[in-house]
Amino acid sequence: MQTFIDAYSWLNLRYLLQGLWVTVEVSVISVILSFILGTILGVIRYSEIKYFSAIVGFVIDLIRNLPLLLIIFFTYFGLPNLGFKPPVIAAAIIAMTVFESMMIAEIVRSGIIAIDKGQMEGAQSNGIGYWTALRIVVLPQAMKNMVPALVSQFISLIKDTSLGTIIVLPEMMYHAQIIYGQNTNYIIPMFVALAVLYFIVCYALSLVGKYFERRLA
Amino acid sequence: MIHIFATEWQPLLQGFGQTLLCSIIALFFSLIIGTMFAIFEIMPNKAMRVIGNIYVEVFRNIPLLVITMFFFVVIPLYVVKISGFAAGTIGLTIYTSAFIAETVRAGIQSVDGGQMEGAQSNGLSFWQAMRHIILPQAFKIVIPPLGNQFINLVKNSSVLAFVAGFDLMYQGNMIANDTLQTMSTFFAVGILYLIITMPLSYYMRHLEKKLA
Numbered sequence: 388m389q390t391f392i393d394a395y396s397w398l399n400l401r402y403l404l405q406g407l408w409v410t411v412e413v414s415v416i417s418v419i420l421s422f423i424l425g426t427i428l429g430v431i432r433y434s435e436i437k438y439f440s441a442i443v444g445f446v447i448d449l450i451r452n453l454p455l456l457l458i459i460f461f462t463y464f465g466l467p468n469l470g471f472k473p474p475v476i477a478a479a480i481i482a483m484t485v486f487e488s489m490m491i492a493e494i495v496r497s498g499i500i501a502i503d504k505g506q507m508e509g510a511q512s513n514g515i516g517y518w519t520a521l522r523i524v525v526l527p528q529a530m531k532n533m534v535p536a537l538v539s540q541f542i543s544l545i546k547d548t549s550l551g552t553i554i555v556l557p558e559m560m561y562h563a564q565i566i567y568g569q570n571t572n573y574i575i576p577m578f579v580a581l582a583v584l585y586f587i588v589c590y591a592l593s594l595v596g597k598y599f600e601r602r603l604a
Numbered sequence: 605m606i607h608i609f610a611t612e613w614q615p616l617l618q619g620f621g622q623t624l625l626c627s628i629i630a631l632f633f634s635l636i637i638g639t640m641f642a643i644f645e646i647m648p649n650k651a652m653r654v655i656g657n658i659y660v661e662v663f664r665n666i667p668l669l670v671i672t673m674f675f676f677v678v679i680p681l682y683v684v685k686i687s688g689f690a691a692g693t694i695g696l697t698i699y700t701s702a703f704i705a706e707t708v709r710a711g712i713q714s715v716d717g718g719q720m721e722g723a724q725s726n727g728l729s730f731w732q733a734m735r736h737i738i739l740p741q742a743f744k745i746v747i748p749p750l751g752n753q754f755i756n757l758v759k760n761s762s763v764l765a766f767v768a769g770f771d772l773m774y775q776g777n778m779i780a781n782d783t784l785q786t787m788s789t790f791f792a793v794g795i796l797y798l799i800i801t802m803p804l805s806y807y808m809r810h811l812e813k814k815l816a
Binding site: 448449451452453454455456457460461464465466467468469542546547549550552553560564567571574575578581582585586589590593 | 661662664665666667668669670673674677678681682755758759760761762763765766773776777780785786787790793794797798801802805806
């Protein structure tokens with residue numbers, strides 16, 4: 388018991404929470420960027436522009452089917468080989484954004500498909516152009532249905548930031564490793580703290596997702 | 605990249621094998637555990653439902669890396685010595701089983717309730733009805749999402765690189781460190797991952813369309 392009390396000294400807790408803050412920072416920035424990029428890519432893939440959509444679709448499938456860890460390696464260890472060395476946080480954000488925007492593109496595409504075709508036809512027969520109809524008629528409806536899927540994607544993004552440990556991203560997992568690296572008695576308390584903190588953040592978000600799901604149903 | 609394949613094919617192939625092996629072991633056990641907890645979640649007994657819910661919610665909301673590192677760091681220190689590969693596979697199994705439980709539960713619940721009532725009124729017990737009537741129908745529905753879980757599992761198996769699991773990612777990292785040709789090594793590793801995941805993902809999409 389005493390080790391638990393020692394392990395959760397204010398100094399250690401503060402260090403962990405600083406890590407949690409980096410986790411939140413990286414995931415919020417990445418999710419905003421990938422939401423924008425993913426929506427654009429999803430719309431391109433949906434709209435069947437000759438060749439272009441097919442190529443974009445193929446790239447989305449390629450990246451979606453790679454492990455995020457590999458993409459992190461690409462951005463942090465691979466890019467310097469091409470003469471561009473991003474700082475750690477930037478590398479993590481780039482990797483997360485690239486990966487997540489492909490995931491979100493798929494969510495957007497299937498969200499648009501789920502909207503009744505009559506909406507698009509109706510809008511177009513009222514003289515609204517294809518892109519305008521997509522933007523002001525179809526997408527807003529699709530977005531509403533996509534909220535639960537987007538929230539669960541955000542949750543997995545938060546969990547995935549822990550992979551940043553491998554490029555020494557100063558997030559919570561890495562900070563915990565530093566703490567228990569100094570004193571092996573703190574290993575179990577640190578894992579408990581990690582589990583609890585991640586759980587609180589992710590579970591709270593999943594409740595938000597469930598709330599939207601219920602409201603939509 | 606061809607150069608990397610030509611000179612480093614041995615560790616790459618070994619890593620490819622380890623990744624496949626670990627994914628298949630983890631899939632097998634997480635299917636069993638996941639189905640078990642899915643049934644717990646819909647059992648009439650409230651205590652069982654709570655147990656099922658807690659398991660699923662806890663392991664879905666903790667990063668895979670934390671679970672895996674727990675088995676890599678804590679278990680060998682206090683309980684029993686296990687290899688990195690074992691620690692990684694156990695972590696993957698637990699993490700994936702929570703997701704599979706959610707998928708299978710949704711599948712079971714999408715089977716009409718009359719099936720269970722009909723089976724029970726014909727004298728089958730809850731478990732018999734589950735095994736012979738409900739699960740076979742549920743599994744047909746959940747095959748595409750389960751396939752997607754397997755794709756995720758293969759991708760997630762890259763955490764073995766953290767625990768010296770000698771998987772594809774680990775070998776790739778080693779080769780990149782040795783040859784310093786990071787970009788081409790990671791391309792090679794990426795292609796090997798895509799060999800497993802791409803066909804599966806297209807096949808699942810095909811199945812989804814066929815079932816819809």
